[in-house]
Amino acid sequence: MLFHSHLFLFLFLPLTLAGWYFFNNRGKYRAAQGFLIGMSLWFYGYLNPACLGIFLLLCLLGYGLCRLAHTAQGAPHSARQKKMVLAAGVVLHLGALGYFKYADFFLENANALLGSDFTLLHVILPVGISFYTFQQLAYLIDCCRGETTVCSLLDYLTFQTYFPQVQQGPILLWDQFLPQLHEKERRIFDAERFSKGICRFVIGLSKKVLLADTLAKAVSFGYDNVACLDSPSAAFLAAGYMLELYFDFSGYCDMAVGIGDMIGLKVAENFDSPFLSQSVKEFWRRWHITLGRFFTKYVYIPLGGSRKGKLRTLLNTMVVFLLSGLWHGAGWTFVFWGFLHGAGVAFSVLFPSKKEKDGKEKGRLFVFLRQALTFSYVSLAFVFFRAPSIREGAAVLRQLFSGGWNGFLFQIASALDPSELYLVTKAVSLAAPALLSLVHMGILILFIAICLITVRGKKAAVLTEQMGDSRRFAVWLSVLFVWSVLSMTGVTTFLYFNF
Amino acid sequence: MEKKGFHRFLRQFAVLCAALLIGCAFFVILFDPFYHYHGPLPGLKAVVTKSEYQCIGTIRNFSYDSVLCGSSTAENYNNRWFDELFGATTVKAIKSSGTTADLCYYLDEAFSTHEIRQVFYSLDLFALDGDPKVNFVNDAMPLYLYDKNPFNDVKYLWNKDVIFEDIPYLLAMNLAGYEEGTSYNWWEDKTFSRQEALRHYVRLETVADPVPEAEYKPRVDGNLDLLTQRIQEHPETRFYFLLPPYSMLWWDNAYRSGVLEEYFYARREALERLTVFENVRVLDFQSEESIILDLDHYMDPVHFSVDINHLLATETADENSRYLVRDGEVESRLLEMEELAEKICTKETENIFSNR
Numbered sequence: 141m142l143f144h145s146h147l148f149l150f151l152f153l154p155l156t157l158a159g160w161y162f163f164n165n166r167g168k169y170r171a172a173q174g175f176l177i178g179m180s181l182w183f184y185g186y187l188n189p190a191c192l193g194i195f196l197l198l199c200l201l202g203y204g205l206c207r208l209a210h211t212a213q214g215a216p217h218s219a220r221q222k223k224m225v226l227a228a229g230v231v232l233h234l235g236a237l238g239y240f241k242y243a244d245f246f247l248e249n250a251n252a253l254l255g256s257d258f259t260l261l262h263v264i265l266p267v268g269i270s271f272y273t274f275q276q277l278a279y280l281i282d283c284c285r286g287e288t289t290v291c292s293l294l295d296y297l298t299f300q301t302y303f304p305q306v307q308q309g310p311i312l313l314w315d316q317f318l319p320q321l322h323e324k325e326r327r328i329f330d331a332e333r334f335s336k337g338i339c340r341f342v343i344g345l346s347k348k349v350l351l352a353d354t355l356a357k358a359v360s361f362g363y364d365n366v367a368c369l370d371s372p373s374a375a376f377l378a379a380g381y382m383l384e385l386y387f388d389f390s391g392y393c394d395m396a397v398g399i400g401d402m403i404g405l406k407v408a409e410n411f412d413s414p415f416l417s418q419s420v421k422e423f424w425r426r427w428h429i430t431l432g433r434f435f436t437k438y439v440y441i442p443l444g445g446s447r448k449g450k451l452r453t454l455l456n457t458m459v460v461f462l463l464s465g466l467w468h469g470a471g472w473t474f475v476f477w478g479f480l481h482g483a484g485v486a487f488s489v490l491f492p493s494k495k496e497k498d499g500k501e502k503g504r505l506f507v508f509l510r511q512a513l514t515f516s517y518v519s520l521a522f523v524f525f526r527a528p529s530i531r532e533g534a535a536v537l538r539q540l541f542s543g544g545w546n547g548f549l550f551q552i553a554s555a556l557d558p559s560e561l562y563l564v565t566k567a568v569s570l571a572a573p574a575l576l577s578l579v580h581m582g583i584l585i586l587f588i589a590i591c592l593i594t595v596r597g598k599k600a601a602v603l604t605e606q607m608g609d610s611r612r613f614a615v616w617l618s619v620l621f622v623w624s625v626l627s628m629t630g631v632t633t634f635l636y637f638n639f
Numbered sequence: 640m641e642k643k644g645f646h647r648f649l650r651q652f653a654v655l656c657a658a659l660l661i662g663c664a665f666f667v668i669l670f671d672p673f674y675h676y677h678g679p680l681p682g683l684k685a686v687v688t689k690s691e692y693q694c695i696g697t698i699r700n701f702s703y704d705s706v707l708c709g710s711s712t713a714e715n716y717n718n719r720w721f722d723e724l725f726g727a728t729t730v731k732a733i734k735s736s737g738t739t740a741d742l743c744y745y746l747d748e749a750f751s752t753h754e755i756r757q758v759f760y761s762l763d764l765f766a767l768d769g770d771p772k773v774n775f776v777n778d779a780m781p782l783y784l785y786d787k788n789p790f791n792d793v794k795y796l797w798n799k800d801v802i803f804e805d806i807p808y809l810l811a812m813n814l815a816g817y818e819e820g821t822s823y824n825w826w827e828d829k830t831f832s833r834q835e836a837l838r839h840y841v842r843l844e845t846v847a848d849p850v851p852e853a854e855y856k857p858r859v860d861g862n863l864d865l866l867t868q869r870i871q872e873h874p875e876t877r878f879y880f881l882l883p884p885y886s887m888l889w890w891d892n893a894y895r896s897g898v899l900e901e902y903f904y905a906r907r908e909a910l911e912r913l914t915v916f917e918n919v920r921v922l923d924f925q926s927e928e929s930i931i932l933d934l935d936h937y938m939d940p941v942h943f944s945v946d947i948n949h950l951l952a953t954e955t956a957d958e959n960s961r962y963l964v965r966d967g968e969v970e971s972r973l974l975e976m977e978e979l980a981e982k983i984c985t986k987e988t989e990n991i992f993s994n995r
Contacts, residue, residue: 146793331645338652559803566811609644611651618655626663626799 141186143395144349144628152183153399156303160403164327172327173298176403180303184267191266195301198236202276203296205229209283210290222284229280237273240265245470268307270467274434276300279314281438288314295321302405304396308389310410310430317405326404332609337401340604342621344394347600349627351591352387354558358584359384361555363526365548366535373548374540376584381526382519383591386414389428394600415595418493418510420484423518431467435460446489453489458482473524473533480521550577553584664796672805674700675784675795686812687822689805690714690733695785697822698748703730706749709761710737712883712941715948716759719820724956727757733823738769739862744776746869755876759955760866762880762921767905768898771861824945831944832935839939840888842992847897855901863912870916877918879955880909884924884931884947888940890980891988899984903977910969922955922962926976932987 141148156179163172185192205225212221240263247258279299282288291299291314299317300306320326362369362377369377393410400407410429417423424432436445440460446453458479465478493510520537527533554577557565561583568579598606607613671677672686674696679685685701687693698706705727707716714733721729732745742760749755776785783791795801829835870878893899906925913919930936936943954960964972 146791146797150793331649335645335648335652338649559800562804563807566808609648614648614651615655618652618659621652621656622659622663623799625660626797626802629794629798629800 141183143392143399144345144624146625146628147186148183149625152179153402155179157402161327161329165329169324169327170294173294173321176303177294177297177301180301180306183303184301184306187267188264190264194236194240194266194269195272198233198272198276199297199300201232202229202280202300203293205232206280206283206290206296209280213286213289226281226284229277229284233273233277233280237269239263240269242466242470271309271311272300272306274311274431275309275313278311278434278438282314288318291318302407304399304403304407308392308396309428310393310396310408311434312408312430313433316408320405328404330404333404334402335609336604336607337398337403339398339607339617340401340600341395341398342617342624343600343603344391344396344398345624346620347387347391347394347594349391349624351594352384352391353627354556354587355380355384355387355591358552358556359526362552365551366532366539368546368548368551369536369539370544370546370548371540371542372545373552374536374542376549376552377536378519378523378540379515380588382515382522383588383595385522385525386411386595387591390600397601398604409601411599413595413599415515416511417514418507419488419514420481420517421488421492423514424481424485431464435464439463450489454486457485457489461485468525473527473530476530476533477521477524480524481518484517484521549584550581553577553580556580556584556587558583558587660797663802664793666806667796667798667801670806670809671696672801672809673784673795675792676700678702683809684813684817684819685822686809686817687731687819690731690735690823692781692784694731694733694745695748697730698732698745699752701730703728703753704755705729705757705759706732706746706755707759707761708732708742708746709881710742710763710766711735712763712943713761713948714823715826715945716952717818717820717824717945717949718822719818720949720952721759722820724952725757729759731822734775737766737775738771739766739865740769740771740774742766743865743869744774750869750873750876755873758876758878760878760880762882762909764882764885764902764905764909767859767862767909768855768901769858769862771858771865826945829938829942831938833937836886836888836934836937836939837991840892842891842988843895846895849897849900852900852904855898855904859901859905859908863908867912867916870913870919874918877920878913878916880913880919880921881951881955882906882909882921882923882925883951884927884943886934886937886940886943887931887983887987888934888937890931890983892940894980894984899980903973903980906976907969907973910964910972914964914966914969920955921964922951922960923964923972923976924951924954924962926972926979927962928979931979932983 141152143149156176159175159179160172163169163175181192181196184195205228209222209225212218212225215221243263244260247260250256251258279288279296283290290296295318298321299312299314302312302317305312359377359380362373362380390411393407396407397409408430412426412429414423414427417426440456443456443459444452445456461478461482462475463478464481465474465476468474468477520540523536524530524533527536557580565576565579565583569576668676670680673689673692674685674687678701685697687697705721705725707713707718707721707729708731710733713731714735716731718729718731721727730749732742732749734741734745746758776782781794783794866880890899893902910921910923913921924930930943930947936947938944954962957963
């Protein structure tokens with residue numbers, strides 16, 4: 141099920157909230173959790189019920205391994221037993237991820253490399269498998285390390301199936317979620333928290349359906365016609381996709397955090413104004429924060445982190461980003477994208493900014509230039525995230541640096557075509573058709589300006605925290621909500637849906 | 640901030656959202672640009688331009704006694720011609736590139752909601768090649784307009800394209816003096832000329848092997864079964880089947896693609912099986928040399944000018960039309976077309992392309 145669907149907004153969410161508070165108000169906390177698990181499974185299995193069995197099986201087997209790790213505590217040969225449990229867990233979780241997500245990728249490459257003829261499996265990729273695999277694995281590792289004791293099956297299933305984050309993260313760690321289940325005040329309806337949850341949800345919904353989906357029309361048109369690109373249109377394509385992806389994924393995360401606040405079980409923040417970053421390294425501290433934290437804790441630090449000299453630090457960084465690329469998608473474009481980000485972070489490590497070195501900022505213009513440079517670099521790297529092949533991504537960059545102009549940007553602008561301005565464009569097309577392309581360009585510039593103001597303005601978390609309870613704010617928020625609802629028909633799924 | 644204030648905020652937010660959503664739904668139901676709930680409002684004309692969105696609504700909710708059914712070759716008919724020639728009230732049931740199963744879906748909807756006196760059916764040969772078991776009503780369509788589920792109507796009622804585009808367009812076209820008979824017409828934006836027709840034709844270099852009969856026969860037979868079933872179920876309705884005149888480029892392409900025999904078979908079966916019914920009249924325009932050899936009537940190999948549509952409508956109303964296929968004429972009609980097709984493929988088109 142999608143957050144931006146009528147079924148979710150007008151049936152699933154009200155029903156879930158009503159049931160959750162109904163049981164909790166009567167002190168039936170276990171029933172409330174059981175109800176939440178049931179609704180989460182409905183949410184997860186709605187689009188493809190076949191994936192539900194795989195998900196549940198992995199949850200139950202994963203929990204069994206956590207139990208075994210717990211049992212091994214204090215037993216003779218405890219360390220060895222825990223290692224074996226951990227090895228079994230890695231095989232289970234990464235094996236499932238490898239089979240469902242990477243089998244065809246490896247077979248294709250084996251066929252290309254060895255000239256073999258292995259038949260591709262074409263298995264269906266279970267939604268969210270990349271996210272819940274990491275979340276379950278993280279918990280198992282922490283159990284094996286003795287950082288936590290194993291929770292009850294009910295708590296484990298509540299944690300792993302929690303619907304606001306099950307499909308696309310944020311990837312939660314146990315210490316961010318499980319303790320909340322035992323804080324009774326979280327289970328009591330709190331009007332202020334609930335209002336802030338709604339505010340955050342509406343901001344996320346509008347980012348997704350008003351900004352990301354509108355940008356997507358122009359970006360997709362550009363990527364469908366790569367051969368027609370010139371310099372300005374290629375530049376728009378790179379920056380436009382970066383913004384589209386940000387509004388899409390951060391919009392989803394805002395909605396997840398908002399729902400978490402409505403329920404009372406918080407979801408971790410995943411973005412922190414990434415386009416204000418002054419280096420690629422800082423960008424990754426602000427973009428997809430929970431994934432970065434997972435890789436840092438479970439890959440980068442165990443590899444030695446930055447403790448074993450500069451060269452090893454750079455190597456560890458590159459390993460993390462290559463893995464991150466592969467995690468995002470089974471394709472060489474993603475691996476290359478990971479490499480470019482690894483190289484960007486390595487550059488930041490070798491040449492840290494003044495802010496990173498001694499915590500002092502230089503002048504505003506200098507900061508702005510660093511932010512613009514960082515945005516440009518990550519936008520160029522993200523071309524390979526979007527392009528169907530490295531060759532196509534390189535073609536976009538080639539056009540970008542060609543310095544040519546053929547007016548294709550006007551066609552991209554006309555693809556934006558927001559229905560809210562239909563009357564304007566229709567009137568111009570009838571009264572002064574020669575001016576129509578200029579009007580389209582004006583709309584594109586206005587839209588990009590709105591996007592840039594949004595990304596450089598207050599972040600959603602701050603806006604929500606500062607929200608008032610005035611009637612004027614209620615009017616503003618309800619208009620934004622209804623406008624978003626009206627824009628939901630025919631919308632796309634989230635870009636991170638298949639990662 | 641006091642909790643009481645947030646309780647009030649939540650109430651205000653809920654009431655405002657409900658009021659705005661109900662207001663939007665009321666606005667859409669009132670003007671109903673896809674005619675999902677009712678026909679045009681008194682004083683407003685029916686503006687019908689989007690077949691996928693509006694056809695099903697017009698079939699269910701308009702007042703009519705005749706149906707004009709077909710694919711893109713039927714879109715440029717003016718309903719008024721049929722109304723005047725047959726004393727009818729006609730509605731169009733159009734599906735671009737529609738198969739027989741697609742059009743029969745519309746016919747079934749029309750028969751289930753109205754008493755139908757006449758069906759004017761543009762019988763495209765390529766539509767007889769479609770899968771007779773599958774129609775176009777699938778996930779790629781706005782299913783909320785097709786099914787009878789009132790809950791998914793929210794996709795129509797709360798839809799910014801409908802509110803910001805379709806309703807203003809409906810009102811603007813009314814002010815601009817839209818002519819209702821021109822529903823789904825597109826000819827005004829197109830150029831019909833020999834040059835344009837040739838520009839849209841990519842001639843295959845080589846001639847493909849003919850498609851074996853076993854491959855196409857079940858499809859053609861199945862599609863004609865669909866039509867004969869409707870004819871038998873509705874003896875009170877008169878069916879007019881019009882075989883539209885495709886240009887010689889279309890026949891040349893059929894020959895070079897290896898499907899010429901299939902189309903000959905489709906013609907034979909259609910003429911033989913349809914002309915036996917009392918309530919059916921078949922008009923065959925396909926072998927009219929003055930049309931199909933003159934590429935100035937066309938914008939591409941298939942689509943002809945509105946003048947040809949008008950001619951077809953007029954001839955359909957003529958009891959003594961020379962295009963009417965009468966008893967005992969089937970063989971001569973088939974032979975005539977086969978000879979003409981041979982002439983086209985060996986002489987007429989060769990003359991064009993050898994001089995280019």
